[in-house]
Amino acid sequence: MNQTNDTLLLQQMLRIRLVEEEIAIRYPEGKIRCPTHLSIGQEAVAAAVGLALRKDDLAVSGHRAHAHYLGKGGNLPQMIAEIYGKATGCSGGKGGSMHLVDESVGFVGSTAIVGGTVPVGVGLGYGIKLKGTDQVSCVFHGDAVVEAGVFAESVNFAALKSLPVLFVCENNLYSVYSPLHVRQPAGREIWRMAQGMGITARHCDGNDAAAVYACVTDAISSIRAGNGPVFLEFATYRWREHCGPYYDNDIGYRSESEFLEWKARDPIPRLEAALLRDGMISHADIEQMLDNIRSEIAAAFEAADAAPFPLAEEAFTHLYAQ
Amino acid sequence: MNQTNDTLLLQQMLRIRLVEEEIAIRYPEGKIRCPTHLSIGQEAVAAAVGLALRKDDLAVSGHRAHAHYLGKGGNLPQMIAEIYGKATGCSGGKGGSMHLVDESVGFVGSTAIVGGTVPVGVGLGYGIKLKGTDQVSCVFHGDAVVEAGVFAESVNFAALKSLPVLFVCENNLYSVYSPLHVRQPAGREIWRMAQGMGITARHCDGNDAAAVYACVTDAISSIRAGNGPVFLEFATYRWREHCGPYYDNDIGYRSESEFLEWKARDPIPRLEAALLRDGMISHADIEQMLDNIRSEIAAAFEAADAAPFPLAEEAFTHLYAQ
Amino acid sequence: MAIKTFAQAINEALSIAMEQDSSVICYGLGTDDPKGIFGTTLGLQEKFGPERVFDMPTSENAMTGIGVGAALYGLRPVMSHQRLDFALLSMDQLVNNAAKWHFMFGGRRTVPLTVRMILGRGWGQGPTHSQNLQAWFAHIPGLKVVMPAMADDAKGLLLSSIYDGNPVIYLEHRWLHNLKGEVPAGDYRVPIGKARTLREGADITITAMSYMTIEALRACDFLAGHGITCDLIDLRSVRPIDWDTIRASVRRTGRLLALDTGFTTGSVAGEIVARMSTEYWGLLKAAPDRLAMPDYPEATSPTLTENYHIRAEHVAAKVAKMVGAKSDVLELMPQRNHPHDVPGDWFTGPF
């Protein structure tokens, strides 16, 4: 198989999907003992953005960060180990699912406070600008983040200083169980609001991986060309419950039919079908891809399960840097 | 003299101007011992908004609030006494220049943290909506306030709930000594940003008292008609130093020529000339007006000067409501 | 009296307040969602409508200021944060506005605002979903701070908070929500600023609050079986602190151990030790002491919380040492049979 961007995109999406599904399967065993937010249904954005960014570009994210971490090239075994609370985890077990880091690929960190890393990403952008590199700092965030004052403050500063920051907003219509209409005014278009704050902004179908990729690539070129920050809004949908492994269309805050509509827009079969149609990939290629991913995942979970826990005394380390 | 709205406007502006000038004269005596921010040059907005609001409408403001308090009908002797730190002050000496209140006319309070009363004004609006009255809650604020995250959060909620809130932004180009261009992106129009956040927004020359009045009256009708919040931006200019009684065009953050340009747009002679031209008022009327204001002011300062200070033990009262 | 969970008691208090007073409103993230803030707000929107009970944008600071404004208008808002940690975004409105409004305007107005904050713990909540910063609020003149441990107090203190003329921070520990107790019916109020002595004893005064009271109870009951009797004072309010009750007890026992669910340094427990040391240095029979969380954030991995929290056995060991008893009685202490990072077997995550 010829590794084009599109096949890489597919592969990334599949990898994220299967990792998240495996976490969902394992969660009820009670060995993953931390709040865990899955990205199933939203893989296109993470995969495309990750692919469009260079390895030395930087990224930060929030509570739902597995996909962003993996898309950016983060180390899978270290992520799974972290979720299991093991000493071999990317944060040594201190952080869990909501605190991922892989500096070797520019994934600077994800944290658990809504909006908390938005200014951090902008500060990275300030560093980039000051040092004069052509890196980009990418801030992954959800639709609720734009309600946080720190978002407006951060966008204002990024625009003021024309910083190399890419804001990637995954609008999945919900914040926990709260639909947009109880949080933002009717008729609000998030990307237009960002535009009103003074930055270039666009929106795009977040379940069309190729379109996301094109849109992000454009934005990144513009940023690298020194044209300042760009805000991108992607429409997408989270399939499972906000936090935890299950489906929850039955509990009343959204409908099974809404879910099914969005499931029909699953970004993976969509890209798969296009690639098959165009002869870019064969069914056998896909099987091969899946096999590779499955064994990678199996190995990661096995290693995580087998890895040692941090010693209890490790709780009292790393408070201050020397 | 026939007390039309326009003559009332003039009278309000003159009254505010003369009060502020008297404070400027007295400040160096060392009896006014608190940070004090004068509104000289910006009287049109406070006068027009105060006149357009009903007495039972509510208002909040920030550090530069004398004009807003007076415009809304606040008690002058109590304000001067408060600035002098006297027991007869509107806040009993606890608050000083930056903490004015006169509930009898709906002036709910001004405070010293930039943006601090913006959500308070929105909360008043929520109360109004819940109780179903047709009051309006007016939030006076400066151009720096829109940089504070709490502004975006407050506007979002006001728009979401369609609250009866009037945002009055006096854009005087500076925050302390900082011009707009070090704080907000080039090309930013504040009112358009507010629009992007989902609320009705307009802008207007803040030194044309009649235009301000027309604009505010429109906005208030729309709000009372249940159409939700309105944001108004008024271009204006502060003549004296940010805090304190002096001119400071010599210290370098802005130019004498800029000041002179704005001084030429002084809202008071502008309205005065129009009224004289249209025969709405005579020179004698104006003299009479000035005389009345001067004696009112003299009396207020005399009373404040003569009033007792709060007892030192009063410092330890009013911590908790019973 | 009916047996209710702590969460149900909160729900009942809200419902009663909203029923009898149309100025009470209730909002916060998830207030009307299917989980109803761990069950505490379930059914309220159905009963009182979406104008009085509502979800909110993720705008903690403005929504607090909006509560201040609504309170100034004459409402009695109850705002909830699913974690105290999120409320860090609202310190300006809480401290610069809510706490000071009455004072800085010379007593002209009052701000009857109640802010509920849930204290997270366990199951990998991690560094930013587990902070117990009561010491911060207790340091601020103008705020009141309550920390109920028992279901009846959860109800009684919430009703008192709502009807108090001042801003009250109501801190509820996630590990208490499922605990049950007898809860008086109707508009039951527990006065803010009054502690409750849950056990009486001669050997030592123990002060505790919130979930730490539960651990302290286990320790006291165990020790009582071995001849060591403790005065266990459940503070219930940490601002104001009921000094009279503490004084009376310390005067009697001559020993003091202050417990706290927060970081040790600068804790409310430290304040109690400090003040009692100053006032009663002459009559203390032993050095006063405290047990609180270590001066580290709570990490995520289950093994990293094994030695982190103060449990009944630590309290018992400390008391034994302070009263000069042999501490090998501790080996007799019954062990818990559920993992250390959950309040009970009923808890299976994720939040």
Added chain:
Amino acid sequence: MAIKTFAQAINEALSIAMEQDSSVICYGLGTDDPKGIFGTTLGLQEKFGPERVFDMPTSENAMTGIGVGAALYGLRPVMSHQRLDFALLSMDQLVNNAAKWHFMFGGRRTVPLTVRMILGRGWGQGPTHSQNLQAWFAHIPGLKVVMPAMADDAKGLLLSSIYDGNPVIYLEHRWLHNLKGEVPAGDYRVPIGKARTLREGADITITAMSYMTIEALRACDFLAGHGITCDLIDLRSVRPIDWDTIRASVRRTGRLLALDTGFTTGSVAGEIVARMSTEYWGLLKAAPDRLAMPDYPEATSPTLTENYHIRAEHVAAKVAKMVGAKSDVLELMPQRNHPHDVPGDWFTGPF
């Protein structure tokens, strides 16, 4: 050594750090304006350019997070707040991000961020321009907190803060800016976490910080003239606290008076009393005590601050009482000849 004001010492420290290390940046409201944050940042933008020295939008929370991000990128940002009170808007970024980043990512990264906050007082600063909330920061694991009183320490602690790998809160009292002292030249550093004993004596240990140290000095020097000698420990850092120095002194004097510029309840002074009471209950010769601000906001009117702050005469009176001396010597204490609400006659408002 040159004589410099406290503000000049800060300016010099910033200039030296920026000169020798291009990763140091400096920002905050008014940083490059004609007043240069009470003179502390004057001339820096001219020397180091507008990319490294800049004003900012009134966005305290984001600008703190931006400092965290810049620090993670490898810069050493110094952010300034003209009043601590404004920094209340940034507690989320300071406490949830800056303080915890190193810990919650298992030590992978460090956040060398310095946040200067100015403590207001007097001339009607009023309730929200005068808060001394060091107890808050000192309660947070992961933060360091320094509070210099002397010009040399102002310089030495600022340089140490900038080069520390951790977030440091640097608290400077407005009433110190014009005080003068000898300031060593060059890259002079004072270690964070080390106190300084400014007066040695036998009768009592006094701990103080920031402006309170100035008042304590006057008290000590007056008392020394009347035969009462004090160990005066200027804490300089309030997290970490230099317990060794305090311990050594208390062991020697057997008496402790902790002073604080913050609200009494929950103060750092209380923490010192608490810990020393626990550790040294057996050897204290008198009840340990503290003097701090009352548990009320600072009001605006000059008469309302007359009895609000702790001054040298209060310290002297308290010490006299604690050591059992006749307190009528206090009548001999020289009176200040400037009004109580200004640091000196040079101050004529407005800010």
